[in-house]
Each structure stands twice: as C-alpha cells, then as structure tokens.
Amino acid sequence: MALENKLGITDSAELAREEERISKKKAVELFESGYLDTLQAGTFKALSEIHRILLEDIYDFAGKIRDVNIAKSNFRFAPVMYLEAALLHIEQMPQSTFDEIIEKYVEMNVAHPFREGNGRSGRIWLDLMLKKEFRKVIDWSSVDKDDYLLAMQRSPIRDIEIKYVLKNALTNEINNRDMYMKGIDTSYYYEGYITYKSSEL
Secondary structure, eight states, X not given: OOOOOTTOOOOHHHHHHHHHHHHHHHHHHHHHHSGGGGSOTTOHHHHXXXXXXXXXXXXXXXXXXXXXXXXXXXXXOOOHHHHHHHHHHHHHSXXXXXXXXXXXXXXXXXXXXXXXXXXXXXXXXXHHXXXXXXXXXXXXXXXXXXXXXXXXXXXXXXXXXXXXXXXXXXXXXXXXXXXXXXTTOXXXXXXXXXXXXXGGO
C-alpha cells in the first residue's frame, strides 16, 4: 500500500520513484537558491522547513510531525506521545564539536519526526550544522552505503562507528552540488520502513 499522496498514486514502487524524482528537483532548487543557508542550523524548525520543501508537492504531511508510530525492521522510532518532548531535547543539544553534531544527528534519526523522508531531510540538516560550525560538509559520494547503514543501525547504542564513517568523509567543498545531491539519493541510502498505526504498537 502506498502512502496517501497528492499525486493519486496507489502503487508503492511508482510512488517511490516519483518521490525521489520530485524531491531531488526540490533539493537542487533548495541548494541553488541559497535559502538553505538562511535556516538556523540545528533547529527542528530548519529540519521541518527542509522536509516541507522537499515533499510538499507529494504529501500533505510535508514538514509536519508524524501522528503515527513507525518502525524499521525491528527498531521502533520515538513513540508519538513522546515525540515533541524528544524534539525539544534534541534542539537543545550542543553542536560546537563534530562529535556533538553527530550525536545530535543520531538522536534526530531515533526520533524520526516525519512519516516519510527523514533520511534525506536529516542528511541536509546534518550538512547545514557542519557547514555553519566548521565550514565543512560530508562528501556523501565517498560514504560506503553498507558502512553507513550498519553504523546508523548501531548508532543509538554505539555511535563511534557512524562518527568514524562520517569524519573520514568530511570535505571543505561546501558548494559542491554533486556531493550534496548524493545525500539525497534514496536508492543509495535506503529509507524504507514498516509503518504502523499507533493503536497497533
């Protein structure tokens, strides 16, 4: 079953293709317009705005906190009833060092505030923090897919691996659109998860 969408698509595979195509186009516009750099790095408001821009042509919930519980494989993200408190805590986390920024990124991934599109929005949000604090971003083209996914899966318990993977991919090429766009590639960074209604969890 495909998520309810503005495009009227009922096939989940077709929706995934259209979602990637449209969100990539929006990501380019976001990058080239300079609007991204006007957002306050590390805030949920910035993440929400990124998400809204990427997905507003596809979903009514673009930029809005999810109202259902979600899980991926055997991992359940933050329950809806605690989500707003979790987001407030994350926003208040420090981001003055590389380790602090990655810890904040990991916590936001655990929160998974949106129904869909958390990964690509989160990676832009991460780059925004790194760019503001250090004038660096992640060279997503040099991040191994399997290493990243495994490290992210383990990160809620042990974040040393994701810190290592991402630190080795830092670059000062903050205006390189190709590297930025690699982080939006949903076929590369798998974003699928199983969704459940709150009553089912």
